Amino acid sequence: MKNIDLTYIIPVVLIIISFLWFVIFGKKNIEKTKAENPKNNLLKNIPFLTVIALILGVYNISYYYENQLTIEKNKFLELEKQNYLKDSIFLNNKTKNQTVDSLILLDKELKRLLTEIKKQEKITGENSNIKEKINEKIFKTSEEIGIINSYNEIIEQPKSLSKGFTTSGNTSNFTLFCPTDKTPEYIDLKLKFQDEKLVDKIACILINVTEIKENGELWNVFSQTYKVQKGVNAFKLKNYLKTKNISIDVGYVLKVNIENKYPEFEKITCK
Amino acid sequence: MEILIIVFGSVFFKTWIGAVCAHILSLYSEEFKGTIPFLSKMFPNRSETFYFRMDFLVLPLIGALLAFVLLDPISLKSSIFAGLSWSGTLIALLKRSNNQINEAKE
Numbered sequence: 001m002k003n004i005d006l007t008y009i010i011p012v013v014l015i016i017i018s019f020l021w022f023v024i025f026g027k028k029n030i031e032k033t034k035a036e037n038p039k040n041n042l043l044k045n046i047p048f049l050t051v052i053a054l055i056l057g058v059y060n061i062s063y064y065y066e067n068q069l070t071i072e073k074n075k076f077l078e079l080e081k082q083n084y085l086k087d088s089i090f091l092n093n094k095t096k097n098q099t100v101d102s103l104i105l106l107d108k109e110l111k112r113l114l115t116e117i118k119k120q121e122k123i124t125g126e127n128s129n130i131k132e133k134i135n136e137k138i139f140k141t142s143e144e145i146g147i148i149n150s151y152n153e154i155i156e157q158p159k160s161l162s163k164g165f166t167t168s169g170n171t172s173n174f175t176l177f178c179p180t181d182k183t184p185e186y187i188d189l190k191l192k193f194q195d196e197k198l199v200d201k202i203a204c205i206l207i208n209v210t211e212i213k214e215n216g217e218l219w220n221v222f223s224q225t226y227k228v229q230k231g232v233n234a235f236k237l238k239n240y241l242k243t244k245n246i247s248i249d250v251g252y253v254l255k256v257n258i259e260n261k262y263p264e265f266e267k268i269t270c271k
Numbered sequence: 272m273e274i275l276i277i278v279f280g281s282v283f284f285k286t287w288i289g290a291v292c293a294h295i296l297s298l299y300s301e302e303f304k305g306t307i308p309f310l311s312k313m314f315p316n317r318s319e320t321f322y323f324r325m326d327f328l329v330l331p332l333i334g335a336l337l338a339f340v341l342l343d344p345i346s347l348k349s350s351i352f353a354g355l356s357w358s359g360t361l362i363a364l365l366k367r368s369n370n371q372i373n374e375a376k377e
């Protein structure tokens with residue numbers, strides 16, 4: 001409760017007391033009291049003054065809370081413009097975590113605004129329009145947090161992998177749909193293991209982008225390791241497939257092989 | 272506590288407060304009899320205090336109900352003034368009809 005609320009609450013309490021006073025004692029007894037105190041104008045005028053105080057209190061509190069509502073609406077308009085979900089945030093853990101933190105803060109602020117507006121509704125009346133918009137934004141924010149968290153966490157590449165790895169043809173232990181649209185700036189790769197029990201045995205997921213030069217040389221363009229997760233494993237990458245002669249290898253290395261000199265890399269290649 | 276907040280924060284309560292305000296203001300008019308002539312016919316041979324109490328309970332309630340149903344107030348300001356104005360209108364109508372009854376009696 002704020003101090004300004006008292007400008008309304010005190011007159012309301014006095015009005016209720018006056019009401020009970022009139023109902024309990026009746027007009028006759030009140031007139032008797034007045035007759036006994038003929039000079040006491042204050043006693044006579046208390047109900048009238050209370051009504052005036054209530055009217056002034058109502059104007060005061062309404063003006064204050066309408067102003068507050070405008071401030072809250074403007075705050076929301078500023079928050080509504082904020083857009084944290086960018087493709088580039090998935091490229092490193094630091095930006096990804098910062099974005100999640102910003103979204104959590106945004107979510108908290110939106111919930112605070114909603115509670116404030118709900119409280120103010122008692123004075124200003126229903127504000128379903130703005131409440132609906134805030135609820136939509138809260139939903140969108142939690143959805144964005146969900147999207148970010150659904151992407152696999154980037155982990156430091158094991159030293160054994162930096163030296164190289166052995167690989168054979170495409171594996172059938174997981175399904176991966178290679179992107180067909182080569183125009184976007186970023187691409188989504190999603191893989192799902194056929195047998196979920198395999199997840200516990202995996203050390204890391206590796207994405208390796210290689211360019212085949214005209215002379216036949218292989219150039220490593222991008223290499224990143226990710227923590228494996230159950231269900232869908234999702235990754236966002238720059239669309240290297242825009243360039244010619246690029247292949248993206250997506251696969252995993254087992255825990256039992258990770259310490260080997262050239263660990264075995266089970267993969268599917270997208271071209 | 273929560274029930275009290277719901278009751279005191281409700282639009283009807285605020286409209287009723289407005290109606291009570293109008294009734295309190297009407298007490299400053301000596302001529303105004305409110306629903307007392309009607310009540311004295313409905314419940315004859317009761318004390319003057321009884322009629323006054325009943326009038327004080329009934330009139331703001333009717334005023335608040337009329338304002339609540341007809342004006343459908345939403346905010347604090349509109350609720351209080353709906354109660355005040357509808358009760359005021361009711362008081363004015365009753366005052367006029369009561370005067371007509373008195374004139375007819377004379």
